[in-house]
Amino acid sequence: MALELGCIADDFTGATDLANNLVRAGMTTVQTIGVPVDSIDTDAQALVVSLKSRSIPASDAVAQSVAAARWLLKQGASQLYFKYCSTFDSTSAGNIGPVTDALMDLTGCDFTVACPAFPDNGRTVFKGYLFAGDVLLNESGMQHHPITPMTDPNLVRVLQAQTRRKVGLIDYSVVADGVRAIHERVDALKRDGVSIAILDAISNDDLLTLGRALHSWPLLTAGSGLAIGLPSNWGLRPSAQAAQLEASWGRAAIICGSCSSTTRSQVDYFLKRGGQALALDPLRLLDGGDLVQAALEWVKSQSPERSVLIYTTATPEAIKHTRARAAAVNGEMDISGQLEQVLARIAHELLAVGVGRLLVAGGETSGAVVQALGIAQLRIGPQIDPGVPWCTAWVPALSRRIHLSLKSGNFGSVDFFHKAFALID
Numbered sequence: 090m091a092l093e094l095g096c097i098a099d100d101f102t103g104a105t106d107l108a109n110n111l112v113r114a115g116m117t118t119v120q121t122i123g124v125p126v127d128s129i130d131t132d133a134q135a136l137v138v139s140l141k142s143r144s145i146p147a148s149d150a151v152a153q154s155v156a157a158a159r160w161l162l163k164q165g166a167s168q169l170y171f172k173y174c175s176t177f178d179s180t181s182a183g184n185i186g187p188v189t190d191a192l193m194d195l196t197g198c199d200f201t202v203a204c205p206a207f208p209d210n211g212r213t214v215f216k217g218y219l220f221a222g223d224v225l226l227n228e229s230g231m232q233h234h235p236i237t238p239m240t241d242p243n244l245v246r247v248l249q250a251q252t253r254r255k256v257g258l259i260d261y262s263v264v265a266d267g268v269r270a271i272h273e274r275v276d277a278l279k280r281d282g283v284s285i286a287i288l289d290a291i292s293n294d295d296l297l298t299l300g301r302a303l304h305s306w307p308l309l310t311a312g313s314g315l316a317i318g319l320p321s322n323w324g325l326r327p328s329a330q331a332a333q334l335e336a337s338w339g340r341a342a343i344i345c346g347s348c349s350s351t352t353r354s355q356v357d358y359f360l361k362r363g364g365q366a367l368a369l370d371p372l373r374l375l376d377g378g379d380l381v382q383a384a385l386e387w388v389k390s391q392s393p394e395r396s397v398l399i400y401t402t403a404t405p406e407a408i409k410h411t412r413a414r415a416a417a418v419n420g421e422m423d424i425s426g427q428l429e430q431v432l433a434r435i436a437h438e439l440l441a442v443g444v445g446r447l448l449v450a451g452g453e454t455s456g457a458v459v460q461a462l463g464i465a466q467l468r469i470g471p472q473i474d475p476g477v478p479w480c481t482a483w484v485p486a487l488s489r490r491i492h493l494s495l496k497s498g499n500f501g502s503v504d505f506f507h508k509a510f511a512l513i514d
């Protein structure tokens with residue numbers, strides 16, 4: 090089967106999350122890092138281009154997303170899928186709205202949907218309100234996100250602030266009534282001048298219904314959840330074979346820049362279990378401290394038989410304190426960006442000490458790490474937890490493949506770090 094689905098993901102963990110859902114639903118999928126310069130030789134049915142565009146200026150996110158879309162259309166994609174976070178991470182400046190607008194202009198489509206729901210990971214949308222687990226988005230910890238704090242759970246309002254198009258809602262009762270009811274609602278919304286509909290979805294069944302209803306639409310925008318209902322539109326069925334990888338090798342390491350409450354619990358669990366862990370102090374950046382060298386020295390002193398965790402993960406209060414100290418020294422300092430680069434350099438150096446199994450937590454952090462390792466493509470393997478697979482990637486500096494997992498900040502069970510390495514031991 091030829092290429093059908095062309096996906097543009099606004100961060101790297103989100104891209105593996107989407108590719109994972111597609112692979113599990115039976116679609117052969119290749120994930121690229123950035124927009125490839127040339128065509129790629131693949132028989133994949135889906136391509137996922139990973140960008141790092143979630144938190145950059147909206148005009149840059151638009152330019153990169155349009156370039157990715159043009160490339161995917163040139164490869165032959167018949168449907169485009171713009172993937173963002175299941176917690177709708179964005180600000181009133183974007184980037185979900187501006188990118189959606191630009192992709193609608195590019196494809197000439199007059200109507201699309203916005204569907205962050207991913208029930209397998211506790212993200213549900215009801216009456217346009219996004220829940221993370223049992224609480225509304227703005228009570229979930231996301232209100233403290235260091236880059237895109239989410240303080241309003243009403244997605245119609247959140248998206249309307251970012252787009253020049255009118256935003257409406259297709260609510261759960263319409264979705265429950267099936268494909269025809271959804272199409273009728275779309276027609277009614279169009280008559281009201283609406284061009285983008287937030288989709289309610291509270292279960293995988295809702296996503297499967299929506300997947301059928303959106304068959305052959307030129308453009309979809311969503312988290313990864315909506316993808317579970319798409320492969321069957323091309324007659325594909327779930328298959329475990331698609332996710333097989335070669336054997337892993339080397340030392341195991343975890344690089345953690347995510348500060349989400351989920352990741353903080355995972356770090357705490359790892360520490361309580363006596364894991365080998367090093368916390369990096371961001372304030373050392375203010376006095377020119379060499380965090381990379383310090384981390385490497387530390388790694389060399391640890392047992393190579395057990396995994397190591399290197400993290401900048403901190404509480405909202407600690408981040409606030411760090412930011413205030415940084416601002417007092419230099420108002421221009423981007424402490425979060427600098428920490429991403431520090432962790433990326435450490436990841437690169439870890440290869441030299443024999444790390445062949447690398448787990449990275451946090452989307453921005455993963456983007457920085459993957460770029461520093463010079464990785465061009467990821468092959469998707471078995472799922473560790475919903476939304477997080479193991480992958481393999483060719484690392485040019487090593488001239489060999491490593492196992493790599495990019496964990497979204499909010500994903501994974503509390504024992505994720507142990508579970509992940511147990512799966513590929």
Ligand SMILES: Nc1ncnc2c1ncn2[C@@H]1O[C@H](COP(=O)(O)OP(=O)(O)OP(=O)(O)O)[C@@H](O)[C@H]1O
Pocket residue numbers: 100102103174234235236346347348349352371401402403407408411424425426427428429450451452453454455496497498499
């Ligand atoms: N101690 C800290 N102080 C300030 N910023 C930090 C600190 N630790 C990490 N950061 C920054 O916070 C950001 C975390 O974003 P990242 O995308 O990596 O994680 P996340 O948002 O939890 O993950 P996801 O995007 O997958 O949900 C990064 O820019 C990181 O450098």
Ligand SMILES: O=C(O)[C@@H](O)C(=O)CO
Pocket residue numbers: 100102103104106107173174175176312313451452476497498499
């Ligand atoms: O959708 C999600 O929650 C994740 O794939 C993600 O994008 C986190 O960065």
